[in-house]
Amino acid sequence: MAHEVIVMKQPQSVAPRTVPHITTLLICRNTVLHAGLRHILSDTPFALADDVVDPASDISAFAGSEPALILLCESLSPDEYLEILEPLKAQCPAARVVVLADHLEPNAVVRLCEAGLNGLCSPAMDGSSLVTALELVMAGETFLPAAIGLALLEQLSRRSLPDAQVVKATPIAGPAGRLSDREARILQCLMQGDSNKMIARQLDITEATVKVYIKSILRKVQAANRTQAALWAQQHLQHSG
CATH class of the missing domain: 3.40.50.2300 (Response regulator)
Known part of the structure; x- marks a missing residue:
């Protein structure tokens, strides 16, 4: 007659996850x-x-x-x-x-x-x-909020219209020329007020990868945060074509 053998394992203690306070x-x-x-x-x-x-x-x-x-x-x-x-x-x-x-x-x-x-x-x-x-x-x-950011970008665009017209006639030099296609795409997302999660979904990459790209973008355009980077993009990327 066959017998079933049941092996009981000792439960392993799991260290509680530390949540920042x-x-x-x-x-x-x-x-x-x-x-x-x-x-x-x-x-x-x-x-x-x-x-x-x-x-x-x-x-x-x-x-x-x-x-x-x-x-x-x-x-x-x-x-x-x-x-x-x-x-x-x-x-x-x-x-x-x-x-x-x-x-x-x-x-x-x-x-x-x-x-x-x-x-x-x-x-x-x-x-x-x-x-x-x-x-x-x-x-x-x-x-x-995205509405506030877009309103600020629109104001900045109107104030810098003469400069923008000059930029259209002159090829972009400096940091814009060193941005990769992926970085330029992420900058466009920042201009729209997209979160890292939204950007990750649109580009089919991880949020961690998005953070790496944003850090690189901030360094290249010499911006302190994503809001400043979006303002920089409003002045440069949309007129680079």
């Missing part, structure tokens, strides 16, 4: 929005502080909490945002500041970015997109 402060008097953000950011690296921060309060105690994120979710005028943003950056220079708003004009956004704003997100964004945008900000990127 990002101290996240919230400036928001809207209790509904506060509750929604707390739900969206649960089970993410963004550890939302228990209490809502008052804009006038001293938050210098968080200066050593790196990385740190400050979410500003108040419907204010550009000048009021500046009055809050400047002291925040002075108290916590390393903190990244993101505003949740959808009423700001492009020129106002430029002023805020010059004062240290690191990101602008729409309150209408779905949760996963918001988390992705915040992750990009914490990775050193400046995140702006």
Whole structure:
């Protein structure tokens, strides 16, 4: 009579995955929005502080909490945002500041970015997109809605129209001539506000490969971030033909 032999293996212990902890402060008097953000950011690296921060309060105690994120979710005028943003950056220079708003004009956004704003997100964004945008900000990127970016590019294009006409008659020299076809394609995607994931899907490559290409592009066009690279492309790539 045949017998079955059952071999019992000892379960192997699996080391818990280390999730980066990002101290996240919230400036928001809207209790509904506060509750929604707390739900969206649960089970993410963004550890939302228990209490809502008052804009006038001293938050210098968080200066050593790196990385740190400050979410500003108040419907204010550009000048009021500046009055809050400047002291925040002075108290916590390393903190990244993101505003949740959808009423700001492009020129106002430029002023805020010059004062240290690191990101602008729409309150209408779905949760996963918001988390992705915040992750990009914490990775050193400046995140702006596509509509704002396109409006800024259009303004820049109108201001530089005489120069653009000269460029059409003169072959492009310098970094544009050293960009590969793939790098030029990725730059066009950056101009459209595409995320790394969207670019990877369009070009059928991995997100890690996209990051490598973007790093190379930033070096070649001497840009500090993808927004500056998109502005550079608006002035050069579209007129290279």
